[in-house]
Amino acid sequence: MDLIWLIPLLPGLGAAVNGIFGIRYFSKRTAGVLACTTMAIALGLSLTAFVQLLGLSPEARVHDVVLFDWFPRTALEMAGGRIGSLHIPWAFRLDPLSSMMILIVTGIGFLIHVYSIGYMHDEPRGGVARYFSYLNLFCFFMLTLVLGANYLVMFVGWEGVGLCSYLLIGYWYEKKSAADAGKKAFIFNRVGDWGFLLGVFLIYFTFGSFDFREVANAAATLPVETAQFGTLSLITLLLFVGATGKSAQIPLYVWLPDAMEGPTPVSALIHAATMVTAGVYMVGRNAVLFTHAPMTMEIVAIVGVLTAVMAASIGLVQTDIKRVLAYSTVSQLGYMFVAMGVGAFAAGAFHLMTHAFFKALLFLCSGAVIHGMAGEQNMLKMGGLRKHLPITFWTMMIGTFAIAGMPPLSGFFSKDEILYKAFLSNKAIWGLAAFAALMTAFYMYRLMSLTFFGPYRGAAWETAGDGHGGGHGDDAGHGGHAAWHGPHEAPKSMTFALVVLAVGAVLAGLVGIPAALGGGNAIEHFLAPSFEASHGALTAGGTGHAGTGVGTEAGATTYSGAATHTEPATAPGAAAFVPAEGGAEISKAFELGLMAFSVLLGIIGIAVAYRFYVRSPEIAARLEQRLSGPHRVLTNKYYVDELYDATVITGTMASANGLWTFDRHVVDGAVNGSGWMTIFSSWFSGIIDKYLVDGLVNLVGSVLQESSFVFRRLQTGLIQNYALLMLFGVFAFVSIYLLLVRSL
Numbered sequence: 001m002d003l004i005w006l007i008p009l010l011p012g013l014g015a016a017v018n019g020i021f022g023i024r025y026f027s028k029r030t031a032g033v034l035a036c037t038t039m040a041i042a043l044g045l046s047l048t049a050f051v052q053l054l055g056l057s058p059e060a061r062v063h064d065v066v067l068f069d070w071f072p073r074t075a076l077e078m079a080g081g082r083i084g085s086l087h088i089p090w091a092f093r094l095d096p097l098s099s100m101m102i103l104i105v106t107g108i109g110f111l112i113h114v115y116s117i118g119y120m121h122d123e124p125r126g127g128v129a130r131y132f133s134y135l136n137l138f139c140f141f142m143l144t145l146v147l148g149a150n151y152l153v154m155f156v157g158w159e160g161v162g163l164c165s166y167l168l169i170g171y172w173y174e175k176k177s178a179a180d181a182g183k184k185a186f187i188f189n190r191v192g193d194w195g196f197l198l199g200v201f202l203i204y205f206t207f208g209s210f211d212f213r214e215v216a217n218a219a220a221t222l223p224v225e226t227a228q229f230g231t232l233s234l235i236t237l238l239l240f241v242g243a244t245g246k247s248a249q250i251p252l253y254v255w256l257p258d259a260m261e262g263p264t265p266v267s268a269l270i271h272a273a274t275m276v277t278a279g280v281y282m283v284g285r286n287a288v289l290f291t292h293a294p295m296t297m298e299i300v301a302i303v304g305v306l307t308a309v310m311a312a313s314i315g316l317v318q319t320d321i322k323r324v325l326a327y328s329t330v331s332q333l334g335y336m337f338v339a340m341g342v343g344a345f346a347a348g349a350f351h352l353m354t355h356a357f358f359k360a361l362l363f364l365c366s367g368a369v370i371h372g373m374a375g376e377q378n379m380l381k382m383g384g385l386r387k388h389l390p391i392t393f394w395t396m397m398i399g400t401f402a403i404a405g406m407p408p409l410s411g412f413f414s415k416d417e418i419l420y421k422a423f424l425s426n427k428a429i430w431g432l433a434a435f436a437a438l439m440t441a442f443y444m445y446r447l448m449s450l451t452f453f454g455p456y457r458g459a460a461w462e463t464a465g466d467g468h469g470g471g472h473g474d475d476a477g478h479g480g481h482a483a484w485h486g487p488h489e490a491p492k493s494m495t496f497a498l499v500v501l502a503v504g505a506v507l508a509g510l511v512g513i514p515a516a517l518g519g520g521n522a523i524e525h526f527l528a529p530s531f532e533a534s535h536g537a538l539t540a541g542g543t544g545h546a547g548t549g550v551g552t553e554a555g556a557t558t559y560s561g562a563a564t565h566t567e568p569a570t571a572p573g574a575a576a577f578v579p580a581e582g583g584a585e586i587s588k589a590f591e592l593g594l595m596a597f598s599v600l601l602g603i604i605g606i607a608v609a610y611r612f613y614v615r616s617p618e619i620a621a622r623l624e625q626r627l628s629g630p631h632r633v634l635t636n637k638y639y640v641d642e643l644y645d646a647t648v649i650t651g652t653m654a655s656a657n658g659l660w661t662f663d664r665h666v667v668d669g670a671v672n673g674s675g676w677m678t679i680f681s682s683w684f685s686g687i688i689d690k691y692l693v694d695g696l697v698n699l700v701g702s703v704l705q706e707s708s709f710v711f712r713r714l715q716t717g718l719i720q721n722y723a724l725l726m727l728f729g730v731f732a733f734v735s736i737y738l739l740l741v742r743s744l
Helices: 006-025 028-054 096-119 125-147 151-169 176-207 212-220 231-246 255-261 264-273 275-285 287-291 294-315 321-341 345-372 390-403 410-425 427-452 492-512 522-531 588-615 617-626 628-635 637-713 719-743
Strands: 063-077 083-094 539-542
Touching (some): 006 028, 083 125, 083 151, 096 125, 096 275, 151 176, 264 275, 410 588, 617 628
Antiparallel strands (some): 063 083
């Protein structure tokens, strides 16, 4: 476990080598193998650390590795006149939650790297190295995010994945739609990051620490803010603003569907399995704070369920295969926030894990379809592909049944756990979440029906031209074959990843079998310590520094030793909504009935989609004509983008133009006016100086010069002349004197 610092470092080194040398010198295969090798070793280290963590007792499953002092210890004045100590180490923490996350990032990341070797084969050599450099760099930042032991290390990873998202979405930067989508993702993430950063600053102002465990321990001693919206509620609300940006929730969700402009493996890695779940992970990491802010948790649950319903309804009518999956991702993220909002943190993390398997599988299957169709993404131009792409068909069918919640696949266990917890907490939330589950089953089987069943509706093989098959999709520009010979199965490097992810989509749910089905819900018990406060001490590792090194107040004790978890002031299950039955558990039979009802909803959704798009497709056409108004609203995604354009974007541009006009005519006018006044005054001063001041000086000089000629003649040098002048002087003096005496 002391080597967990190598887990993020290895992909970082791969990114550096490919970025510096690979773009110029490496072949496509060398760049891909290097990136895959770093991820494979990181996966091996993650598995080793996970097994070592499992070998510890549940109360001791926390291990810190401090690499170096990032900010040395500095005394700061805190709130209330306290003197705190700012000391931020670059520290990684391995606990149940972070161990699960590093397995997801490295495991699924490795498979997507392998898949990308085949998928990006037709890209230019330098472009492939650049792509793998970006992909490795993303994994470096994502692993830093989930392993960080304090908020600032997490924030480095948080900002880093946002940067890599921009780079990967805009990978085909010469295509305007891709460049615009990258900028859109970057800007919307910055809006959320503003809230997250304010929340982090308020945490330090309140608790005097950036360390997750110290903050949780301090928050556990505070009362639950049930009667007022206090400091903890404000902190958690600001953190949730950050989560809405990163995890694409209302109102900051609109960037994620446009992010499908990037290569399909990017969609699978960043926008299905890892980056978009960072917000869910962050809320779970701060579970103690959120359980003490029930009003914020209520907001989290409401936003989550509304996002789930809205995104699922949009997915009902989309025709782009990747955009259906994009809105499905937004909807499933809403499910995770529902779990967090009702206090089912372990259930939300469980769904995060299962979703990573089946959604990555679905995206990679869609990439295999696009690859086989030479860039085509419109499902209306597909059909009948199951005989051409058998492996893709069966693996995608597994992913579809998993996301629809069909037993015994992984999505069934995690989705039903969320619905069960929501039912205990708030019936309205449960009802909306169940409705979203019904729509999920419908639109996913609609995707399967339009893509793999019915007659082929695509371009004729012999007229496919340059290998793009007439496609105008987001991936149409990623390259193609010299001549397209019809739909075909993906190469082995791609189908290998599909098969492994399909196995994960089948088996991943077995770690969370509920007690009603005879299981022990092992993952809930495994993750529980990560959502609780502990007043014990942490095991220090790595460099030998004791504790986390993030000081609170002067004289505060740092943690060292074995961690002992105690019961938090508010249990994670005590969420924003208080069940009508006072939190009492329902009977096993009723719980089984809820499971059966959710499975029935999935079956109904699948059956209706099969009837509409396979057996009787004319029904769907008639409904589209009859319900043209609602269909148009859903097709245009509730006009949210247009609303943003008309309000935020237009208002921002108008205010920018107004400020520019004010700056140009008022500010610049004043500056330019003062400049011209200075020029005029200097010219006028020059005239005064030249003709008045200098004129007077020159006049005096001229007078003296001319008069000097007269006086100079008196200076003859002859004594007799001077004697004569003296005689005249005496005569003049005597004469004047006599005249004056006589006048008196």
